[in-house]
Amino acid sequence: MKKTIILILALLISGITFAQHEGHDMSKMNMGIDPVLTAYYKVKNALVASDAKTTAVEAKALSAALKKAEKMVSADALKAADSIAKSSDIDTQRAQLGTLTAGVYAAVKMAKPSSPVYYDFCPMANGNKGGYWLSEKKEIANPYFGDMMLKCGKVKETL
DSSP: OHHHHHHHHHHHHHHHHHHHHHHHHHHHHHHHHHHHHHHHHHHHHHHHTTOHHHHHHHHHHHHHHHHHTTTTSOHHHHHHHHHHHHOOOHHHHHHTHHHHHHHHHHHHHHHOOSSOOEEEEETTHHHHTOEEEEESSSSOOOTTTGGGGTTOOEEEEEO
C-alpha cells in the first residue's frame, strides 16, 4: 500500500512538472514568433509602399529574426528573406513574398501570436495564380501591387 501511494505521488508530480514544461515551451514559441511577425510586417508594408530600398533593409532585419527563430520557420522562408534583402528591384522582391509568407504562416499557425494575424489573398497576384500575405490589419493593403491595386484582395483567415 505504501509503495502504491508513493508511486501515485511520483506520477502526479511528474505529470505536473511535464504540464508546466509544455506551457513554458509554448511561451517561448510565442515570444519567438512576435519579433518575426513585426519584422515581416515591415517588409510587407514597404512592398505596399513600392519602396524597394526600404524593403531590402527591412528584409535584412527579418532575416536576422528568422535566424533566431530557426526551428520555427522553414529554411525556404529564410532564403526568400535573404533574396529580398539582396535585391533592389521591387518586382523581384515581390516574387519572393509567397515563399516568405508560406514559411511565416506555418510558424504562426503553431505558435499562436499575441495579436491577431490576418491571412490575406489576392487572386490577381503572380500572373493571376494568386498570392497570400500576412497582415497586422484587417483592411486590405496589397503588397503585390502597391498603389496600382491597393485594395485588391480579401482576408482568408484570422489567426
